[in-house]
Amino acid sequence: MDLNLLLDNLTNPALLFFFLGVIAVQLKSDLEIPPNSSKFISLYLMFSIGFKGGQELSHSNMDIEILWSLLFGIFLALFVPIYTYFILRRKFSVANSGAIAASYGSVSAVTFVTAVSFLEMEQIEFGGHMVAVMALMEAPSIIIGVLLMSYFQKNKQNKISLPNVLRHSLTNGSVLLIIGSLIIGFLASDQHARGIAPFTTDIFKGFLAVFLLDMGITSGKKLADFLKKGWFAFLFAIVIPIMNGCLVAMVSSIFTESVGNRFLFAILAASASYIAVPAAMRLAAPKANPSLYLPMALAITFPFNITLGMPLYLCIVNW
Numbered sequence: 001m002d003l004n005l006l007l008d009n010l011t012n013p014a015l016l017f018f019f020l021g022v023i024a025v026q027l028k029s030d031l032e033i034p035p036n037s038s039k040f041i042s043l044y045l046m047f048s049i050g051f052k053g054g055q056e057l058s059h060s061n062m063d064i065e066i067l068w069s070l071l072f073g074i075f076l077a078l079f080v081p082i083y084t085y086f087i088l089r090r091k092f093s094v095a096n097s098g099a100i101a102a103s104y105g106s107v108s109a110v111t112f113v114t115a116v117s118f119l120e121m122e123q124i125e126f127g128g129h130m131v132a133v134m135a136l137m138e139a140p141s142i143i144i145g146v147l148l149m150s151y152f153q154k155n156k157q158n159k160i161s162l163p164n165v166l167r168h169s170l171t172n173g174s175v176l177l178i179i180g181s182l183i184i185g186f187l188a189s190d191q192h193a194r195g196i197a198p199f200t201t202d203i204f205k206g207f208l209a210v211f212l213l214d215m216g217i218t219s220g221k222k223l224a225d226f227l228k229k230g231w232f233a234f235l236f237a238i239v240i241p242i243m244n245g246c247l248v249a250m251v252s253s254i255f256t257e258s259v260g261n262r263f264l265f266a267i268l269a270a271s272a273s274y275i276a277v278p279a280a281m282r283l284a285a286p287k288a289n290p291s292l293y294l295p296m297a298l299a300i301t302f303p304f305n306i307t308l309g310m311p312l313y314l315c316i317v318n319w
Helices: 003-010 013-026 035-058 064-088 094-105 109-121 129-136 138-152 162-170 173-187 190-195 197-202 204-227 231-254 259-270 276-284 290-318
Strands: none
Touching (some): 003 290, 013 109, 013 290, 035 109, 035 173, 064 094, 064 138, 094 231, 094 290, 109 204, 109 259, 109 290, 129 259, 190 197, 259 290, 276 290
């Protein structure tokens, strides 16, 4: 790995604010971001990245590469939860295995946003259609996770309503906002887009830094309890993302030569959802333990990806 690239990432102010949040928890500080403010910043980040992606997509030619990218993203969202489910079943119940598999098959929009900021810092271009790829990867893995749980559960009487889960996953706030902002950005003229550029672009990194501070506080609170659950979950939350990210960083070269696009594919494959999937699993898998699958994605996989993962995947893409 390029040490200069790693150092640049680790000294990124947004990332340092994440570490500040973790340290604040360890010092038992009363530092916190009010819940309403945190929710607003989260919505802003989804809106901004979706709108800018739509703008980029409107200036792109709809070619075979974009089509293959969309299909590859959907394939990853279907394949990852299937193979990870059978690994997880060695240690966990059907419900927990299905919920964790869905989390790792789905994507983290905040990890994607941080990765976009990382590419901008390194001055690497990427296609606006990658936002559409991210949006399409949210729901399929949730559906696969639910189907796996429904098929393998012993008590067939407690059948899960797939239509309800599908509706819940597609109308989840973050998914709906990303897709809606993408469409609005695609339809908006350049003149209209410039009118809101100070909001969608100029203040983006500042809001990202505050949001990562909040993520650091949340991760720090969940990490201590999670570490008591054993080494298998901890190793899974690191090894599986590395495998997925590194493999996709290489395989994606088959249909795209763009360094930025291949890097974002690696990040999407390596990330795990801690917003859309937990919301859906409350409805689909009430027996699954949120204190297991949520900290795995948020307190282990997310910090790894935004610190060591991003420079690693970019080095593999460049290599």
